Amino acid sequence: xxxxxxxxxxxxxxxxxIVSASVEDTVTAINxxxxxxxxxxxxxxxxxxxxxxxxxRQYSELRIYNDYExxxxxxxxxxxxxxxxxxxxxxxxxxxxxxxxxxxxxxxRSGNRKDVKWNSTADFSTLYPxxxxxxxxxxxxxxxxxFSGGSATRIGRxxxxxxxxxxxxxxxxxxxxxPRSIVTDLSMRLGVSYxxxxxxxxxxxxxxxYKQTNSVxxxxxxxxIPEYQMLGLGMYHQRFSGNNxxxxxxGTGFSYDINIxxxxxxxxxxxxxxxxxxxxxxxxxxxxxxxxxxxxxxxxCELGWKTVQKFGWSCFGGINYEKRDGDEHIxxxxxxxxxxxxxxxxxxxxxxxxxxxxxxxxxNGRSQWNLTGRIGYxxxxxxxxxxxxxxxxxxLYERIEGQFxxxxxxxxxxxxxxxxxxxxxxxxxxxxxxxxMDHANTNLMEYTYSNITDNYLIIxxxxxxxxxPANWKSYGMFIELGGGRFEGNNNNGNKIYLSTGITF
Amino acid sequence: MKKNRLGxxxxxxxxxxITSACHGDNEDYNTSANITVTVSDSINVEKMQGxxxxxxxxxxxxxxxxxxNGTSTLIEVMRGSYSINVNGxxxxxxxxxxxxxxxFRAASSYSEFLDHPAKASVNIIFM
Numbered sequence: 001x002x003x004x005x006x007x008x009x010x011x012x013x014x015x016x017x018i019v020s021a022s023v024e025d026t027v028t029a030i031n032x033x034x035x036x037x038x039x040x041x042x043x044x045x046x047x048x049x050x051x052x053x054x055x056x057r058q059y060s061e062l063r064i065y066n067d068y069e070x071x072x073x074x075x076x077x078x079x080x081x082x083x084x085x086x087x088x089x090x091x092x093x094x095x096x097x098x099x100x101x102x103x104x105x106x107x108x109r110s111g112n113r114k115d116v117k118w119n120s121t122a123d124f125s126t127l128y129p130x131x132x133x134x135x136x137x138x139x140x141x142x143x144x145x146x147f148s149g150g151s152a153t154r155i156g157r158x159x160x161x162x163x164x165x166x167x168x169x170x171x172x173x174x175x176x177x178x179p180r181s182i183v184t185d186l187s188m189r190l191g192v193s194y195x196x197x198x199x200x201x202x203x204x205x206x207x208x209x210y211k212q213t214n215s216v217x218x219x220x221x222x223x224x225i226p227e228y229q230m231l232g233l234g235m236y237h238q239r240f241s242g243n244n245x246x247x248x249x250x251g252t253g254f255s256y257d258i259n260i261x262x263x264x265x266x267x268x269x270x271x272x273x274x275x276x277x278x279x280x281x282x283x284x285x286x287x288x289x290x291x292x293x294x295x296x297x298x299x300x301c302e303l304g305w306k307t308v309q310k311f312g313w314s315c316f317g318g319i320n321y322e323k324r325d326g327d328e329h330i331x332x333x334x335x336x337x338x339x340x341x342x343x344x345x346x347x348x349x350x351x352x353x354x355x356x357x358x359x360x361x362x363x364n365g366r367s368q369w370n371l372t373g374r375i376g377y378x379x380x381x382x383x384x385x386x387x388x389x390x391x392x393x394x395x396l397y398e399r400i401e402g403q404f405x406x407x408x409x410x411x412x413x414x415x416x417x418x419x420x421x422x423x424x425x426x427x428x429x430x431x432x433x434x435x436x437m438d439h440a441n442t443n444l445m446e447y448t449y450s451n452i453t454d455n456y457l458i459i460x461x462x463x464x465x466x467x468x469p470a471n472w473k474s475y476g477m478f479i480e481l482g483g484g485r486f487e488g489n490n491n492n493g494n495k496i497y498l499s500t501g502i503t504f
Numbered sequence: 505m506k507k508n509r510l511g512x513x514x515x516x517x518x519x520x521x522i523t524s525a526c527h528g529d530n531e532d533y534n535t536s537a538n539i540t541v542t543v544s545d546s547i548n549v550e551k552m553q554g555x556x557x558x559x560x561x562x563x564x565x566x567x568x569x570x571x572x573n574g575t576s577t578l579i580e581v582m583r584g585s586y587s588i589n590v591n592g593x594x595x596x597x598x599x600x601x602x603x604x605x606x607x608f609r610a611a612s613s614y615s616e617f618l619d620h621p622a623k624a625s626v627n628i629i630f631m
Contacts, residue, residue, distance in 0.1 A: 235563075237562065237563070238562065238563050238564040239561055239562045239563075239564075278527065295527040325527060325529060327527070327530060328562075330562055330583070330584045330585065331561075331562060331585070332585055332616065333585065333614045342583075342584065342585060342616060342618055343530075343532070343583055343584070343618055344530045345530050345531075345532070345533055345583070346529040346530045346531060385533060386533065386565075386582055387565070
């Protein structure tokens with residue numbers, strides 16, 4: 001804990017020493033970095049070379065926040081029915097000169113997730129279905145630290161950029177069953193772009209190194225319950241579930257992107273990104289036997305047009321496709337405690353497609369008005385080879401968001417956002433080997449299926465007030481309050497977000 | 505110009521290499537398992553009947569067959585490691601041509617069914 005405070009203080013001090021050369025037009029910088037119109041067609045920002053002209057003005061922000069969310073019951077048992085996080089974030093985007101930009105962030109978050117069941121592993125959304133779980137569960141405490149830093153510099157017509165991102169996460173419970181997960185996640189990205197005059201064409205390569213150690217302990221005299229090594233769609237590894245309460249995950253992956261964007265913000269945007277990472281799950285108690293490997297693919301593509309003037313507009317369309325293939329490694333007989341891999345079988349398949357089209361409007365007068373809208377189609381399907389299990393659904397969704405930014409006094413700026421999204425389920429299908437499933441697994445699958453195929457409405461509102469008096473020079477402070485409501489047939493809940501901080 | 509072309513070609517090859525260096529599905533799921541009950545040379549089996557049950561050690565799926573061809577039976581199973589259990593009755597004659605009918609069992613705690621077809625033998629134990 002002391003070490004964490006020291007590192008965060010160092011990060012804050014190092015950012016503050018850059019501050020004296022930062023924001024001249026503070027209000028314009030705040031508005032530019034907090035505009036929903038500015039967030040349209042920004043996939044190219046994943047390439048560090050394109051961060052050089054991502055914003056016209058530099059901006060730094062230190063924020064302390066509390067994020068609370070609670071549902072009446074979980075949508076997925078594995079993710080729980082809410083969370084309560086408190087954290088501190090520092091973000092900075094600095095233009096050192098006409099050719100070089102640096103940016104960075106540091107954050108610390110602490111809190112808990114509530115009522116998590118069937119999941120004793122961190123990063124469920126990344127690693128599913130290959131997690132460890134039990135039927136009891138409980139609240140999970142967590143701590144997370146992230147650091148990132150990037151730099152882009154222009155030499156003639158070529159811009160080169162690099163980015164490093166690191167996340168460390170610790171998740172644990174202080175009553176039986178007591179899972180403990182420690183995650184380290186390091187990503188690096190290199191990008192290059194060429195200025196053809198009207199457009200920038202660029203490409204980038206990235207690498208990701210992931211590791212997680214995961215274990216469950218029981219300290220009470222009441223005894224233990226089995227920990228299941230899940231295999232997908234309610235299946236679990238019969239041979240190695242029960243007393244095996246440790247696992248570790250490791251993954252090394254890469255990413256690749258191609259981007260075209262206009263040099264002066266007006267014009268065509270085209271972005272395509274490919275990510276691939278295999279995650280291996282290993283049982284250390286079985287002499288490091290690799291029980292499963294999850295192959296995770298992500299394809300992301302977006303095309304659009306944007307005009308940035310007094311009256312700006314944009315239209316865009318895109319596809320985000322995620323594919324998961326799960327290999328099970330068949331174990332032979334143990335010889336001297338070592339299990340050999342006899343064969344590999346791809347037993348689990350899953351895909352998720354999100355196709356969308358949308359548009360955005362921006363009006364800059366005395367006030368800034370922004371409106372973005374999107375219609376999309378989501379298609380999800382998972383299947384397990386034997387015994388045959390399938391689950392699929394498709395949804396149509398609409399999302400609309402409006403924003404109003406205005407200087408209400410000389411030194412107070414108000415930023416209000418309102419959004420609404422509706423997800424309507426079109427098709428659904430389930431096939432399960434109920435005859436061979438026990439009661440707990442049947443409940444897990446039926447519960448999950450009824451919730452993910454539900455219709456739901458999400459509305460949210462957010463108000464931020466920035467105070468930037470002239471005698472504070474480039475400094476300002478802000479307070480932000482947000483809330484949201486999730487409404488479905490089976491699940492409903494609320495979200496509250498409170499934040500305050502300084503800008504510079 | 506030549507250097508530029510070589511650079512683009514190198515980049516294209518690299519891109520092709522990394523996009524093709526991804527996982528191909530392992531779809532070799534099933535095999536036919538030929539399980540033979542072995543008897544000593546002094547026994548001539550006239551007819552064997554019973555039930556062969558194999559249990560996959562990893563997912564506990566069980567498969568059974570009661571169709572004997574001589575002392576063997578063929579079962580379609582998912583590839584993997586199995587335990588084998590056989591229970592049945594055998595009609596045989598010995599070297600003196602005397603006929604006997606006896607109950608038997610046979611078992612193996614570990615057999616691998618990976619090849620196409622897979623083979624396993626279990627020794628007969630008379631009850």
